[in-house]
Amino acid sequence: MAPSTWSQPTSHCAQGPQHVITASWLLTLTTPAPKEAWQWQQQQCDDGGSRIQALSCGGLRSRAAAGMAAPRRLKPLHRVAVSGGTHGNEMSGVYLVKHWLRDPTELRRGSFAATPFLSNLRAVEKCVRYVGRDLNRTFTAEFLSSAETEDEPYEVGRAREINQTYGPKGSAQAFDFMFDLHNTTANMGTCLIMDSEESLLPMHMCHYIQTHYTQSSCPIYLYKLPGEESYSIDSVAKTGLALELGPQPQGVLKANLFAEMRALMACALDFIELFNTGTVFPAFKTEAYKITGRVDYPRYPDGEISAMVHPKLQDKDFLPLNPEDPIFQPFSGEEILYEGDSTIYPAFINEAAYYEKKVAFVKMEKRTFSIPGLQRE
Amino acid sequence: MAPSTWSQPTSHCAQGPQHVITASWLLTLTTPAPKEAWQWQQQQCDDGGSRIQALSCGGLRSRAAAGMAAPRRLKPLHRVAVSGGTHGNEMSGVYLVKHWLRDPTELRRGSFAATPFLSNLRAVEKCVRYVGRDLNRTFTAEFLSSAETEDEPYEVGRAREINQTYGPKGSAQAFDFMFDLHNTTANMGTCLIMDSEESLLPMHMCHYIQTHYTQSSCPIYLYKLPGEESYSIDSVAKTGLALELGPQPQGVLKANLFAEMRALMACALDFIELFNTGTVFPAFKTEAYKITGRVDYPRYPDGEISAMVHPKLQDKDFLPLNPEDPIFQPFSGEEILYEGDSTIYPAFINEAAYYEKKVAFVKMEKRTFSIPGLQRE
Numbered sequence: 001m002a003p004s005t006w007s008q009p010t011s012h013c014a015q016g017p018q019h020v021i022t023a024s025w026l027l028t029l030t031t032p033a034p035k036e037a038w039q040w041q042q043q044q045c046d047d048g049g050s051r052i053q054a055l056s057c058g059g060l061r062s063r064a065a066a067g068m069a070a071p072r073r074l075k076p077l078h079r080v081a082v083s084g085g086t087h088g089n090e091m092s093g094v095y096l097v098k099h100w101l102r103d104p105t106e107l108r109r110g111s112f113a114a115t116p117f118l119s120n121l122r123a124v125e126k127c128v129r130y131v132g133r134d135l136n137r138t139f140t141a142e143f144l145s146s147a148e149t150e151d152e153p154y155e156v157g158r159a160r161e162i163n164q165t166y167g168p169k170g171s172a173q174a175f176d177f178m179f180d181l182h183n184t185t186a187n188m189g190t191c192l193i194m195d196s197e198e199s200l201l202p203m204h205m206c207h208y209i210q211t212h213y214t215q216s217s218c219p220i221y222l223y224k225l226p227g228e229e230s231y232s233i234d235s236v237a238k239t240g241l242a243l244e245l246g247p248q249p250q251g252v253l254k255a256n257l258f259a260e261m262r263a264l265m266a267c268a269l270d271f272i273e274l275f276n277t278g279t280v281f282p283a284f285k286t287e288a289y290k291i292t293g294r295v296d297y298p299r300y301p302d303g304e305i306s307a308m309v310h311p312k313l314q315d316k317d318f319l320p321l322n323p324e325d326p327i328f329q330p331f332s333g334e335e336i337l338y339e340g341d342s343t344i345y346p347a348f349i350n351e352a353a354y355y356e357k358k359v360a361f362v363k364m365e366k367r368t369f370s371i372p373g374l375q376r377e
Numbered sequence: 378m379a380p381s382t383w384s385q386p387t388s389h390c391a392q393g394p395q396h397v398i399t400a401s402w403l404l405t406l407t408t409p410a411p412k413e414a415w416q417w418q419q420q421q422c423d424d425g426g427s428r429i430q431a432l433s434c435g436g437l438r439s440r441a442a443a444g445m446a447a448p449r450r451l452k453p454l455h456r457v458a459v460s461g462g463t464h465g466n467e468m469s470g471v472y473l474v475k476h477w478l479r480d481p482t483e484l485r486r487g488s489f490a491a492t493p494f495l496s497n498l499r500a501v502e503k504c505v506r507y508v509g510r511d512l513n514r515t516f517t518a519e520f521l522s523s524a525e526t527e528d529e530p531y532e533v534g535r536a537r538e539i540n541q542t543y544g545p546k547g548s549a550q551a552f553d554f555m556f557d558l559h560n561t562t563a564n565m566g567t568c569l570i571m572d573s574e575e576s577l578l579p580m581h582m583c584h585y586i587q588t589h590y591t592q593s594s595c596p597i598y599l600y601k602l603p604g605e606e607s608y609s610i611d612s613v614a615k616t617g618l619a620l621e622l623g624p625q626p627q628g629v630l631k632a633n634l635f636a637e638m639r640a641l642m643a644c645a646l647d648f649i650e651l652f653n654t655g656t657v658f659p660a661f662k663t664e665a666y667k668i669t670g671r672v673d674y675p676r677y678p679d680g681e682i683s684a685m686v687h688p689k690l691q692d693k694d695f696l697p698l699n700p701e702d703p704i705f706q707p708f709s710g711e712e713i714l715y716e717g718d719s720t721i722y723p724a725f726i727n728e729a730a731y732y733e734k735k736v737a738f739v740k741m742e743k744r745t746f747s748i749p750g751l752q753r754e
Binding site: 098099102103127128185247248249250251252253254255258300304305308309310311314329331332350351352353355356 | 630730732
């Protein structure tokens with residue numbers, strides 16, 4: 001039987017009946033993967049090779065380059081959560097989770113079933129990012145250990161609730177993994193966000209997604225600055241990953257991004273199932289974007305912004321920005337050039353929610369990381 | 378001297394020194410108009426013809442078709458207002474008006490100077506559409522004549538203030554004209570919105586813009602349903618026009634749309650100047666889109682939406698939608714087709730602010746109107 005979508009090689013390699021479910025709804029995807037990509041993967045899988053060989057599709061060369069040390073062993077993941085609506089106006093995650101709360105079939109695999117939940121309930125209800133403060137900056141020790149007060153922002157109490165249900169953060173009782181579903185108004189495509197390259201299992205998950213979800217490039221964005229405490233919702237669980245899909249306006253649900261997020265989640269859950277059932281994931285090398293700083297808008301002395309993101313920078317997330325390239329266009333005319341001394345890679349360019357954070361774009365460097373192999377205990 | 382942008386023929390025809398200012402900043406536009414369009418207009422203007430001939434550029438054929446009745450006479454416009462931030466998260470108008478409040482040079486013409494103002498101040502401050510209720514649905518007799526109460530929404534009091542300053546609505550003291558600057562998340566391009574085809578001066582203004590602003594098609598959208606009371610902010614003035622530019626996410630300022638709105642405003646102010654200084658605008662025929670109804674999202678019994686705008690309808694504003702064309706994609710798969718019995722033209726497709734109004738898109742019919750000539754008293 002000739003598989004008709006890109007997801008079939010995954011099902012084929014894994015041979016688990018639960019993957020048939022995954023494959024059937026993926027037929028609704030609007031853009032099938034390039035035929036060549038599938039054929040190549042199928043060839044690898046049909047080659048009579050072991051499960052390890054099958055799963056290293058796309059990573060064979062980097063495996064050799066990364067050396068053949070024994071894979072690191074981690075416990076299987078049994079308790080997995082999926083958060084939507086951490087920002088209540090990022091609609092792909094809000095409506096995916098609402099759909100899964102009605103019908104969770106897609107979140108089930110043989111060894112586990114992911115638990116969907118809406119994280120910022122009041123913000124979802126009002127279709128705003130937050131009602132009191134940004135929930136996704138509230139999972140620090142300071143807030144999570146604070147005593148309840150009458151006038152605290154709604155999100156502080158909600159963060160404690162989430163920490164009780166899916167954590168406590170840093171404890172043995174915490175959920176094994178948490179997905180967090182986001183949208184951005186920036187042109188970031190299907191971006192995978194995690195804290196740092198040191199998180200082994202999410203790095204393997206990202207690599208698996210990049211190899212098997214071939215409709216877009218799925219860049220990896222490492223968000224934690226050195227010495228910074230993890231503040232995001234998925235830090236409550238033992239480990240996690242955020243999906244950041246764009247461009248999509250706040251409060252708008254676009255069918256194409258909804259389908260992409262659904263497919264990425266299916267792929268990520270497939271990875272967990274393979275990990276849980278004993279698949280060995282070899283070492284590999286990968287490129288990822290690591291945050292190095294943030295750039296504010298130019299401003300008048302009274303604090304009001306005095307310039308816009310330059311049309312030549314708009315929508316150029318993850319592309320190189322070189323010294324002397326234009327970055328801003330003042331209302332009064334002219335243009336403002338990038339004054340750095342080396343090439344950077346910007347992201348979150350002109351993100352709606354970052355005006356109040358005084359961030360016109362985030363600066364990143366592109367780096368290559370060697371990731372050790374992985375296997376369950 | 379060879380003019381270098383599309384706006385120069387306007388300046389050339391009108392020969393007013395104030396147009397030089399307009400033309401100079403238009404040099405910052407990113408996409409010059411097609412050279413052919415300008416050459417054709419210049420030919421008309423340089424032909425030794427009268428001012429009437431020069432200004433009928435692009436409308437000569439329709440003028441003949443519409444007949445040669447004497448133009449209707451209206452009073453010149455001396456008091457003109459420009460509102461930004463009627464919806465506080467529609468950023469092109471917010472930042473254009475903020476810029477003009479710092480430097481109003483661009484709003485000056487020989488016979489008048491337009492007055493910029495931010496209409497929903499609190500919503501602009503919070504970067505939300507409104508804080509209590511939609512300001513742009515609050516300019517009805519019911520709200521404008523209501524007595525102040527302690528618990529009334531902010532926008533009701535603000536509507537009364539605006540009515541006092543720029544109205545009162547329907548009175549001889551009201552401002553002569555009000556522009557209102559909007560953005561939409563829908564793919565509506567540079568859309569010109571007015572109440573009905575019966576408003577003679579705005580119809581001529583739209584025709585002038587369509588003829589002289591040749592970078593996009595500038596469709597005319599007639600928003601008032603039969604028998605409906607005017608509820609929008611520009612109804613406070615004797616007459617008015619809204620500019621609706623998209624797609625732009627709420628809370629995001631895109632340089633290209635900012636430049637387009639600026640250019641449209643310059644063109645519209647040029648029209649008023651020409652009208653005030655005695656230009657005769659001949660009769661013409663024009664196409665416009667007239668609202669016929671609104672379509673809600675499919676919903677579950679509990680009221681939650683159960684489907685998204687179909688990818689084949691997304692971004693197809695102002696294009697024909699035929700019976701049996703797909704319009705929605707349920708979360709559960711399949712598709713929902715348009716069941717009407719004739720072709721319609723949708724607009725505001727998947728507009729963020731209309732989810733709460735239960736509007737997935739607006740239905741329009743495309744009609745041709747014969748507009749009488751116009752001249753100042």
